[in-house]
Amino acid sequence: MRVSQKLLMETTYRDLSVGAERLLRLQKMAASGKRVLDPSDDPLSALRIMELRGELSRVEPAQRKTDYASSWLSLTDSCLQRMEEVVSRAKEIAISQSNATSTEETRATAAMEVRQLLDEMIMLANSRMGDRYIFGGTNTLFPPVSRDESYHVSFHGNDQTIEVGIGGGRRVPMNVTATRTLQSSGIMDTLSNLLAALEANDPEGIRSSLHGLDSGYDAILSVHSEVGARVRSLESNKEDLGELRLDLESILSDYQDADMARILTDLVNQQTVYEAALRTTAMITRLNLMEFMG
Amino acid sequence: MASINTILDIGRWSLHAQQMGVSVTAHNIANVNTPGYSRQILILEPAKPQDSSPGQLGRGVRPVSIERVYDDFLATQLRRELGTQGNLSTQASYFRQLEAIYSGLSDSDLGAQFQNFWSAWEELSLHPEGSAQKVALKETALELTSRLNGLHSKLVSLRDQLNRSLAISVQRVNELTSQIAELNLQIARSKGSGQNPNDLKDMRDKALDELAGLLNVDFWEADDGTMWVMGPGGMALVMGTNRWELEVKETSPGIQDVLWTDSHGNEVMMTDHISSGSMAGILGMRDRVVLREMDRLDSLARELIWEVNTRVSRGAPLSPFSSLKAEVQIEDPNAPLFSSNLPYAERLKEGTLTIWLYDSSSPPNPVGKIEVQVDSSTTLEDIVGQINASPENGGKLVAEISQGFLRLDSANGYGFLIGEDTSSVCAFLGVNVFFRGSSATDISVSQHIQGDPSKLGAAWVDPLDGTFSPGDNRVVLDVLDLRDSPLAALQGHTFEGMWASAVAGVGVEAAASYRTSDYQDAVVAQLEEQRASVSGVNLDEEMVKLLEYQWAYQAAARLIQTSREMLQTVMSILE
Numbered sequence: 001m002r003v004s005q006k007l008l009m010e011t012t013y014r015d016l017s018v019g020a021e022r023l024l025r026l027q028k029m030a031a032s033g034k035r036v037l038d039p040s041d042d043p044l045s046a047l048r049i050m051e052l053r054g055e056l057s058r059v060e061p062a063q064r065k066t067d068y069a070s071s072w073l074s075l076t077d078s079c080l081q082r083m084e085e086v087v088s089r090a091k092e093i094a095i096s097q098s099n100a101t102s103t104e105e106t107r108a109t110a111a112m113e114v115r116q117l118l119d120e121m122i123m124l125a126n127s128r129m130g131d132r133y134i135f136g137g138t139n140t141l142f143p144p145v146s147r148d149e150s151y152h153v154s155f156h157g158n159d160q161t162i163e164v165g166i167g168g169g170r171r172v173p174m175n176v177t178a179t180r181t182l183q184s185s186g187i188m189d190t191l192s193n194l195l196a197a198l199e200a201n202d203p204e205g206i207r208s209s210l211h212g213l214d215s216g217y218d219a220i221l222s223v224h225s226e227v228g229a230r231v232r233s234l235e236s237n238k239e240d241l242g243e244l245r246l247d248l249e250s251i252l253s254d255y256q257d258a259d260m261a262r263i264l265t266d267l268v269n270q271q272t273v274y275e276a277a278l279r280t281t282a283m284i285t286r287l288n289l290m291e292f293m294g
Numbered sequence: 295m296a297s298i299n300t301i302l303d304i305g306r307w308s309l310h311a312q313q314m315g316v317s318v319t320a321h322n323i324a325n326v327n328t329p330g331y332s333r334q335i336l337i338l339e340p341a342k343p344q345d346s347s348p349g350q351l352g353r354g355v356r357p358v359s360i361e362r363v364y365d366d367f368l369a370t371q372l373r374r375e376l377g378t379q380g381n382l383s384t385q386a387s388y389f390r391q392l393e394a395i396y397s398g399l400s401d402s403d404l405g406a407q408f409q410n411f412w413s414a415w416e417e418l419s420l421h422p423e424g425s426a427q428k429v430a431l432k433e434t435a436l437e438l439t440s441r442l443n444g445l446h447s448k449l450v451s452l453r454d455q456l457n458r459s460l461a462i463s464v465q466r467v468n469e470l471t472s473q474i475a476e477l478n479l480q481i482a483r484s485k486g487s488g489q490n491p492n493d494l495k496d497m498r499d500k501a502l503d504e505l506a507g508l509l510n511v512d513f514w515e516a517d518d519g520t521m522w523v524m525g526p527g528g529m530a531l532v533m534g535t536n537r538w539e540l541e542v543k544e545t546s547p548g549i550q551d552v553l554w555t556d557s558h559g560n561e562v563m564m565t566d567h568i569s570s571g572s573m574a575g576i577l578g579m580r581d582r583v584v585l586r587e588m589d590r591l592d593s594l595a596r597e598l599i600w601e602v603n604t605r606v607s608r609g610a611p612l613s614p615f616s617s618l619k620a621e622v623q624i625e626d627p628n629a630p631l632f633s634s635n636l637p638y639a640e641r642l643k644e645g646t647l648t649i650w651l652y653d654s655s656s657p658p659n660p661v662g663k664i665e666v667q668v669d670s671s672t673t674l675e676d677i678v679g680q681i682n683a684s685p686e687n688g689g690k691l692v693a694e695i696s697q698g699f700l701r702l703d704s705a706n707g708y709g710f711l712i713g714e715d716t717s718s719v720c721a722f723l724g725v726n727v728f729f730r731g732s733s734a735t736d737i738s739v740s741q742h743i744q745g746d747p748s749k750l751g752a753a754w755v756d757p758l759d760g761t762f763s764p765g766d767n768r769v770v771l772d773v774l775d776l777r778d779s780p781l782a783a784l785q786g787h788t789f790e791g792m793w794a795s796a797v798a799g800v801g802v803e804a805a806a807s808y809r810t811s812d813y814q815d816a817v818v819a820q821l822e823e824q825r826a827s828v829s830g831v832n833l834d835e836e837m838v839k840l841l842e843y844q845w846a847y848q849a850a851a852r853l854i855q856t857s858r859e860m861l862q863t864v865m866s867i868l869e
Contacts, residue, residue, distance in 0.1 A: 004333075004830025005326050007823055014819060038393050039801025040808060047798035050398060050405055054790050057409035061416040068420055132423065132765060138753065140423060140765030141612070142657065162765055164420060169778060171771070256399075289837040 012281050019274040026267045035258040045255050052252040059245045062167030066241060069164045069174045070234040072129050073227055076176060079124045079134070080224040084217060086117050086124070087187065091213045094194055098207040107206075111198035115151070118191045122147055125178045135178035138162055144178040145188070151195055153188035155179060166237050167244075172230065181223045187216025298864070300344070301857040304354030308850035311338055311355045315843035318360055322831045323840075330500030332362040332829035334492050362492040365828050369499060372821040373506035373513075377570035379814045380507040384575025386811035388456070389804035392583065395448045398797030404445060405797075407438040408790050412777050415770055422752035422767035423612065432739055432747040435728070439737045442595050446734035449588045450548070456580040457550040461542045463508050463573045464552055467531070468539050470505045471523065474498055475537040478520040482535075485519040505531075510570040527567030529554045540564065549580075583803065590796050591734035597783050599737055600638055601776050603727040607712055607720035609751025609769040610762040614652045614709025615702070621724025621740050623698040627674040631722065637732030638722050644669045645716030649681065649702075650760040651690045652709045660760030661708070662686030668717035674700060677719070700725060711762065713755040726751065 028037055039046035093110045096102065102110075125135050125145040136144035136157030144157030159180060161173035182188055190212030197205030318336045325331040337358045343350035397403050414431040421427045477498040484491040498521060505511055505523070511531065512524040523532040530538055538554060545551040552564045552573070568574045622636065632642050647666040652658035664684040666677055674695060681693035681702070690708040694701050700723055704710050712726045724730055724740060728750065731737040743750055753766035777788065784792045 002827045002832065004826050004832045006830035007826035010819070010822065010826060034399070036399060038804070039396070039398050039797050040389070040393060040804035041801075043798045043801035043805055046399060046801050047794055050794040050797060054405065054409060054794070057406075057413065061413045065416065065420050136765070138763035138766035139657075140763070158761075158763060160763065160766060162767060163771060164767075165416065165771070165774060289834040293837070 015277055019277050022270050023274055026263060026270055029258050030263050030267060033258055034256055036256055049256050052248055056248045059241055063241045065164050066166045066234055066238050072174050073231045075129055076134055077227050077231060079127050080220055083124050083220050086121055087213055087217045090117050094206050094210050098203050104201045107198045107201050111195055114195045114198060118151060125182060134175060137177045151192045155183045167241055176223050181220055185216045185219035190216055298857050298861050305850050305853035307354040311357045312843045312847035312850060314357050319836050319839045323836050326831040330496050332364045332496050333831045334360050334362050336360055359490050363829050368825055373503060375818050375821055376503060376507040377510055379818045380572035381570050381575040382811040382814045384572040385579050386807045388579045389807045392800055393804055396797050396800060404441050405790055405793050407441045410434045411438045415774050419767045419770040423764045425748040428747040428750050432743055435739050442734045442737050446591050449584055453548055453580055453584045456576050460550050460576050464540045464542050467508055470501045471531045471537045473501045474521060474532050475535050479535045481519045508571045509568050509573045526564055593783060594792055595734040595737040596732055597781055599729040602729055602773055603721040604718055605772045606728040607726045608714055610711045610753045610755050611749050611751045612764050614658055614711050616704050616709055618702045618725055620700040621730040624674045625698060627695050630671050630673055632670040641718060642722055643717050647715040647717055647719055648713035650711045650713050650755055654707050663760060668719045711755050714757050
């Protein structure tokens, strides 16, 4: 093949520019630490990277919401625990004050305690997480339970559940309502009646509250065991999310992160090739007849 | 028998020929770097011999012609490949720009903005009472909408850039055809006078190469040496010394087309016939890629606005509204809304809009409800009339139209909320909505929410008794359901999925474009190498030729000297 000056120069120019382009690419990869710089480098990996990022972006809010729901339910759990104790105590009082050995004086003392127990029940039912009443259904900004001077209790909340997404498209009810826990079993009324009977020194009345106290206790207990199950399920969800996050991060890293050792080796290699190209170019361009003619 | 004069004559012709050879070599050396230059060679022939005894006697050398070394077949092949290369490399360079605009793998692309947007809704689902969460949601939504606006306007400027490139290419085509026609004239003239217009042909070939890189052309050389060039769709560009101009015209908004004018002055559309060259690349990129991506962003924005708004419009904030203003202006309040040409009119349904009225106690108690019936003949005036005339209203809520916008104002001591709306008329009019606009260009957060983010309603109004509660997050959960729902209008993608597939789709096309463009570069390079090998100047070769001609010149001079001496010898006999 006949070699003209133009051919020589064009070939040299092209080879050098291809070499420079490869160097630049490797340099970009080394600097960013990324394997896929543009979607066109590897469109399928790019799609996967974007999907994985999308999935990862859901994990953190899900974790935060699980944490929040879990502390909400833990608070609910301890309130219910305390309510059970209060009702148990009221039952003990009712039993001890309904037999014949009790007197008007002991009943008056017991009435004072029941009054406190009733107030504690109301306080527990009006527990707040931050500024939200946890037993009020979705009516979170108003106290769900109140009483009047004569210890008549009224309810203001609703029976709606607040749902919260905890990842994986799952939504769980976060709250239990005072309506369900206290209002439907009539436990508050039972307690008011017990109080009235104690004050009136009426053993019959005291005895008749026992049944109400039992069913009220059972109602709280059944809500409580449900809350316990939810807390456990949230704990395991928390662990699952933690693992999911680690898995996603490691898969994402496989897709997007560059293998540094390999890139640096390639870079050194490509540098050598480029230098060789420059050197031979310098050598060849010096070769011409004019150099040898006097 | 040859006379001494004949020998002198041979010497003279030889001097002349060698000198000419040096000139041609000098011309080659001088043009070693000239683009499009083909090396020239001097063709020498022995002169017509003279009959004599004992045989024909040579009469020296004659320069016959100066030819350029040029392979027509190679040139034709190269031009075809240049057309393909122009097309592919243009597309590749615009794909690079598009990829940079999309920057789908950066940490702040539209996908990331979508993620932030949904995360803000997630936060709100946890604290539906919170005003900080609503402010944060408004901010992330504004980032999302301004990113959509920005992406769309970058695509618009890419389209405009393509239009400008098209106009510049057409201008260049006109310059080149005018050059070719001018060169045709000169070449025909010098051919007619028996000359070999090598350099003029080189110039014309160079112009043809460039023309072939711009658009698909057919060409052939006529007997008189003129080049005839046919453009796309067989529309003549150059015939002999006549030429036809191309022009660009905006045929629809944002779209420039290429037009060819025939000899009767009729304009013919050429755009669809352009199938190769960088103009084909520009048109393909604009019509098949950029416009498609603009549509894609538009439909993404359009669906987002509608889907979010239809869910949010029935939302109740912590306390009832005292006033609401619609976001959408209705020009003719007496025209049926269903058949108006406003965005989303086709999505209106026959149905009922419920508005609940409240007193000002804390918490507010529902004191009545207004039902507005919407069907295909309903106008804005009808809606206003129905609200004001509703039996349970009694002046508690006043509806009016101010400059085409629906306004709802409650009387002192009363408030109102939007309940269920089976007609979607609230989302259509932009009453109690989250977004405004209808495309990627104009999407933004509604005035209503921008003015006071806490007016975003997270709760549903109970359709039976009109109660609502602050801890209710059902509107938010309803909106969050959107994140994972595939939408038919987005070809079965979710919002994020649509974006990811757009980025990946452009990535696939770009990768293919870079690959074919690289391959085509190699094809063209190989042909150009062949041409450079045939037509290019080799300085060493020219040096050797220079020496040859120089030596031959010296020898010819010696010949003249010898014949002069011979003549002197003869003359001296006479003395």
